[in-house]
Amino acid sequence: MNTYREEEVPATPPLGNVNAKKKGGRISRSVSRLLNGEFLTKDGLINHLPFIGFLVGLFLLHIALMYFFENTQREIVRKQSELNELRSEFNTAMSELETKKQQSNVATEIQALGLEELRTPPEVIDVEKGHFENE
Numbered sequence: 001m002n003t004y005r006e007e008e009v010p011a012t013p014p015l016g017n018v019n020a021k022k023k024g025g026r027i028s029r030s031v032s033r034l035l036n037g038e039f040l041t042k043d044g045l046i047n048h049l050p051f052i053g054f055l056v057g058l059f060l061l062h063i064a065l066m067y068f069f070e071n072t073q074r075e076i077v078r079k080q081s082e083l084n085e086l087r088s089e090f091n092t093a094m095s096e097l098e099t100k101k102q103q104s105n106v107a108t109e110i111q112a113l114g115l116e117e118l119r120t121p122p123e124v125i126d127v128e129k130g131h132f133e134n135e
Contacts, residue, residue: 033039045052099105107117 039045110117
């Protein structure tokens, strides 16, 4: 037989430690206000809106400066490697020039043109002053 009886249902204790609720009560209320969006309806937020905008501006400026400095650092590294490459090309060209201007190398290249190397020093020819003006 089905009879309806009203019985008192005992309250179930909350899960977890009861003392934790007392300690975290303020924090849990703040988190719940943050999650449900209740903090957006408060007048305090509207009063602090310029400061929040200032903070957002500072964050955006910080991000922009970080990108700028990273790109500048990449450019410095790129220019440094380019400078090292040019320096090595310069040193290679200078060493080749030094070997080509040695007297023995010049003498062999002159013989290929049909010229002979002088073995005696050049002589100085003295001409009287005005000799070339008469002509």
